Amino acid sequence: MSLLQRSLAKGLLAHAYLLVGPPRVGKMTLAMDLARALNCAAAEPPCGECVSCQRVAAAKHPDVQLIGLPAGDNSVEKTRIEISIEQIRDLQHTANLPPFEGKYKVFIINGAELLSNEAANCLLKTLEEPASQVVFILLTTNDRLLPATVVSRCQRLELRPLAANEVESALGKRGIEPAKARLLARLSRGCLGWAIAAAADDSLLDARAEKIDRLLNIVRADYDERFVQAGQLASQFSQNRSAVLETLDLWRDWWRDLLLVKAGFGEGVTNIDRLAVLDEMAKSYDLPQARMVINHIQAAGEQLKLNANPRLALEVLMLNIPAGSVVKYG
Numbered sequence: 450m451s452l453l454q455r456s457l458a459k460g461l462l463a464h465a466y467l468l469v470g471p472p473r474v475g476k477m478t479l480a481m482d483l484a485r486a487l488n489c490a491a492a493e494p495p496c497g498e499c500v501s502c503q504r505v506a507a508a509k510h511p512d513v514q515l516i517g518l519p520a521g522d523n524s525v526e527k528t529r530i531e532i533s534i535e536q537i538r539d540l541q542h543t544a545n546l547p548p549f550e551g552k553y554k555v556f557i558i559n560g561a562e563l564l565s566n567e568a569a570n571c572l573l574k575t576l577e578e579p580a581s582q583v584v585f586i587l588l589t590t591n592d593r594l595l596p597a598t599v600v601s602r603c604q605r606l607e608l609r610p611l612a613a614n615e616v617e618s619a620l621g622k623r624g625i626e627p628a629k630a631r632l633l634a635r636l637s638r639g640c641l642g643w644a645i646a647a648a649a650d651d652s653l654l655d656a657r658a659e660k661i662d663r664l665l666n667i668v669r670a671d672y673d674e675r676f677v678q679a680g681q682l683a684s685q686f687s688q689n690r691s692a693v694l695e696t697l698d699l700w701r702d703w704w705r706d707l708l709l710v711k712a713g714f715g716e717g718v719t720n721i722d723r724l725a726v727l728d729e730m731a732k733s734y735d736l737p738q739a740r741m742v743i744n745h746i747q748a749a750g751e752q753l754k755l756n757a758n759p760r761l762a763l764e765v766l767m768l769n770i771p772a773g774s775v776v777k778y779g
């Protein structure tokens with residue numbers, strides 16, 4: 450935000466920004482902060498408290514418009530969705546009117562790579578002849594999928610994953626309580642957008658807890674039960690690939706945590722809220738076993754991405770997770 454804050458303070462506002470970064474890194478958070486800052490009435494915008502800031506946050510500000518993917522949706526699988534020329538024409542029509550109640554009209558285009566060629570060309574005309582009091586913010590995971598002519602008309606800002614302590618302090622500034630901020634920062638893999646979403650919506654943490662519990666059950670289960678689990682995950686994969694890949698990522702992180710605990714670096718684990726379970730579980734495995742499980746989880750993920758038979762890949766994984774001995778999991 451600092452670059453944007455400085456530009457705002459100096460009155461050096463670009464007519465169009467292009468925010469580039471991986472899913473959930475915080476592109477939408479930054480775009481919404483900018484939209485609030487542009488329309489905020491306070492001396493140090495965005496204050497987050499004035500009517501204008503609250504309306505933007507609640508997606509009810511008449512001068513802030515979102516097109517493309519809904520906020521929070523980074524789905525890379527919905528590539529068949531297109532942002533059409535009609536949508537861009539509507540947007541241009543609105544852009545030509547003065548702001549209804551704010552200082553600026555802000556158009557956020559989420560998933561700008563989804564612009565059809567026609568739509569991108571149409572948008573380009575607007576970017577070349579910018580109206581005053583209108584700011585475009587384009588969000589994309591990959592700006593190479595956008596026409597170079599569009600990219601060249603925007604101020605490009607690349608967002609990279611942050612260090613865990615940076616996420617933690619950003620969450621703290623947003624009023625998230627310290628223990629939760631610490632946990633979310635570690636779980637976020639540097640993606641502030643995810644951390645902010647998870648702070649506001651418990652279902653993300655619940656889903657993560659469910660995936661870890663599933664792993665703990667598998668560790669204790671016999672082969673029959675493990676094959677049932679493989680079958681369930683395989684059928685889930687046919688409907689929601691990313692959910693299963695996310696499960697495998699969480700499992701891999703869990704076993705990495707186990708390595709850290711075994712090596713005496715328990716303070717560095719990702720799953721800091723489950724440190725007691727990790728400590729307990731670490732007694733059942735040695736380092737080579739934990740490393741081997743990580744390799745098998747990674748191999749299963751690779752095979753799924755390469756469209757191998759999902760059931761087979763997951764069954765192989767299930768066979769390769771060594772059973773934990775008598776361990777009580779919390």
Ligand SMILES: [Zn+2]
Binds near residue numbers: 488491494498501
């Ligand atoms: Zn405000």
